[in-house]
Amino acid sequence: MHLFFGLLSIAIRVVIVAGAGALAIARGLFTGLVLTGQVVQARRRLANGLHCPRGHLVETESATYSCSACGYTYEGGSQWLCPNPECGATTPYVNCWCGLSVSSPYRFLHR
Ligand SMILES: [Zn+2]
Ligand SMILES: [Zn+2]
Numbered sequence: 001m002h003l004f005f006g007l008l009s010i011a012i013r014v015v016i017v018a019g020a021g022a023l024a025i026a027r028g029l030f031t032g033l034v035l036t037g038q039v040v041q042a043r044r045r046l047a048n049g050l051h052c053p054r055g056h057l058v059e060t061e062s063a064t065y066s067c068s069a070c071g072y073t074y075e076g077g078s079q080w081l082c083p084n085p086e087c088g089a090t091t092p093y094v095n096c097w098c099g100l101s102v103s104s105p106y107r108f109l110h111r
Contacts, residue, residue, distance in 0.1 A: 052096035065094060080104050 050058040066073045067082035069089035074082070082089045093101040 050094075050102055052098060052100045052102050054096070054098055054100060056096050056098055058094060058096050058102050065091070067091060068093065 052058055064073055064075045067084060067087060067089060068091055069082060070084055070087040072082055072084035072087060074084075080091050082091065091104060093103045095101050
């Protein structure tokens with residue numbers, strides 16, 4: 001009888017651990033799927049060009065950009081990453097010529 005309860009408690013523990021493990025895996029998969037979805041969405045948005053809320057096409061390749069963190073102004077390359085070696089900030093947004101800001105589609109990666 002003692003052995004039976006011992007086995008039962010082990011079985012319950014195994015079920016709880018397995019359940020928690022399955023939950024963690026499911027949560028990890030879900031996060032992965034959400035992130036993959038966001039990356040795909042960002043890629044798709046960038047494929048059609050980056051647009052400000054008024055619908056202007058925001059140049060993403062050969063314009064000049066100003067880092068919103070340190071004020072460093074640079075040209076082309078990746079407008080989302082400040083090339084100033086002392087800064088290296090990820091630009092949270094770029095400004096359209098009309099003055100409206102467009103948030104970085106890659107921003108979610110740095111939350
Ligand atoms: Zn900077
Ligand atoms: Zn605009």
